[in-house]
Amino acid sequence: MSQGILQEIDCGIRSLRVAKGLSLRDLARRAGVDETALRIAERGLDAPSDEFLEAVAGALHADMGALRTAQQALSEDAVAGEGYRTARPGAGFIKHRRQPPTPGSVKVLDLFCGTGGFSHGFEQTGLFQVIGGVDLLPDRIETFVLNHAYAAAVCGDIRSVNWSEALAGFPELEVVIGGPPCQGFSSIRPFRTLTEDDSRNNLVEKFALAVDSIRPKWFVMENVVGLLSNKGGETFRAVIEMFESMGYAVSWKVLNACLYGLPQRRERLIIVGNRQNVNFIWPAPTHYFEARSMAGKAHGQHASRAPLFGGMLSNAVTVMQAIGDLPPVAAGQSSIEYRTDLEPTEYQRAMRGTEAALTLHEATAHSARMLKIIRCSGSSRAALPEGMTRSGFSTSYSRLEADEPAVTITVNFVHPASNKCIHPQQDRALTPREGARLQGFPDSYKFSGNRAQVIKQIGNAVPPLLGRIIAQAVADQIL
Template sequence: MSATFIDLFSGAGLFSAGMIRAGFKPLLAVELAGDAAASYRRNVSDCIVNASVTDLTKIPRADVIIAGPPCQGFSTLGRRDPTDERNELSLSVLSWVKAAKPQVVVIENVPPFIASTHWQKLKRSLEALNFNVAVWELEAADFGTPQRRKRAFTVASKRAPCVAPRGRGRHVPAGDVLFDPARPLRTDDPMHIWPEPKGIAAERMPLIPLRGDRRDIIASAPELCPPSWFKIGCNATDAWGRMDADEPANTIRCTFQNPSKGRYLHPRQDRVLSLREGARLQDVPDDWVFEGRPYPVARQIGNGVPIKLAAAVARRISAHLT
């Protein structure tokens, strides 16, 4: 029989998809955002419950719990606010562990989470429940994802400490999935959409060469630049950056359809990435269609664990359990 798992803070289900690829069976997934829960139901499994993880009381037994609690209070890309009330949600996993009695617990988050007082409390509590706790800091590009994305996995096991998976050698460039001749992007794909550049954005984009960024706009058309750009100087060089198709993409954030938020301009066209292109950079199959308006869909994509990375973690957990 397949080992079973529960997915907490499941989002649209990318981590679950990796678990399923490794042979695990989903018993229950819990997600508060309605659009993300609908995407999970459409693309992964109907075991999803649209609710807060703190609201459910009927908790089944499972071999593994995976969880991706909110990272905004820990991420260096945000305010990194230790008082952010969402930080407390990471500790809500403990009540699920006590009820479901899993053999392994995997909590995924940004690397700074490991340095937080919340993580220290979580680690002590898991050890008090007789878990051996290990930390894996993994780079998604090392596991075949065409994107650089470092994530921290807290892996607690009732057995011996679980050893991290080893990555592969070759990194996959973004162009391999953006321009795959075996998978041409379809014009009728409801996910292959992007905000059409207008006004000053449409004037700026043609001025940015391959691997270029806002510094090229400053040099060639300073009249198109706000005063803040000149004050910032050489900082935030990925803003208004054009993606290099010959390298893994930068981290796909929730705001990847906003050129001011990173290196998200298409390598060959004067536009940002489409939702489908962002999904491909997260290893999402083209038969997935996310539910919701464009920004909530981009958020679902950017919040997910790249599926190939999730599958590598899941295969290592599966080997540990056998």
């Protein structure tokens, strides 16, 4: 198979189909597969069977093995921005801030702000105030403004914002943060060739153009680890060069959130830049877990690893240490009361704060067939009796380990066919509250939207705790 095809299928069936200009229906017809099953496979909600994948790969002239690998990655690691693909963008509106920012705070703009997990982490330091956010989706903007009183927000496509004009009213911005969706990591062009009004700019380029117009002292860009290896590292090198050519001192690292106190093995690539020529000092891990890095050996020297003297750190926070104070609920049931019969752990206490009533603890009503699968499930799909499921990845229909941090929480954490999201001890998938706990959202964080939207908001967010750790390091070094 040519290298070209390998690159094309980095983001699975959907990217390849779109690149070939086929509608979902066209592809389903050509491959002779069911349209709904194709939609489910494209979204990474279920792993297609070999026959299915063979038919689709044939219709797309793609390599089946590589397509399977891409689909598995889609299921295991939420693609940044996933959710907006199937959701409806807003017609464009502006939300005004509820409170004027405080003099003396460091002002932050969040591009692709989503639910505001990243922003919340910055505000938790007490130094930063987020004064603006931009996102395509109305429900994300509603949640963002509910939780960020100093922020004005724009609901719209970032590609239609002209930063030179839009930012005239924000002279005090000092930090720009954001996680531009990868869009299959389309080619990054040399920065000097980009102009603001070129509609071909991809979202990473748009982020860079905004940084260049605003000229903040610092920027922080979050992305999936896959950016490092795209096109043999070429895309990533182009991104770094782009920021350096704008006069920023750039530093990057893959951080695994479980080494900083989050009950989740979520690895993300973080790029930090500053115009103050500061050699950024990365935060040292506070917790220990034997975690293998998705960044691989080639990038080992940059990847977060458990330190040599791991025994001196606290053990990583586990799933049950994060959610054990939430009462048992059966599939289809909910509860609004915390457990009172157990002494809360430090993490539970921090998440619960002073909340009296429990929210979002509503379990999915699984079908009778799914419940049968769930009752038999174990730590991998191999625990199921032979033939019980027709398709799936090794981690589909699997239970989270009670005494380890969770695997990466995706936007599909209420679907057992997705990556390891069945409760360790109860026969159901995680509730939205449990997902929010594993993502480090305090129970007081307010979510706007229907259940499906809230689940996507939670799964797609930068964990506030990871945001706070990075923000604190910036706070310690900003001049």
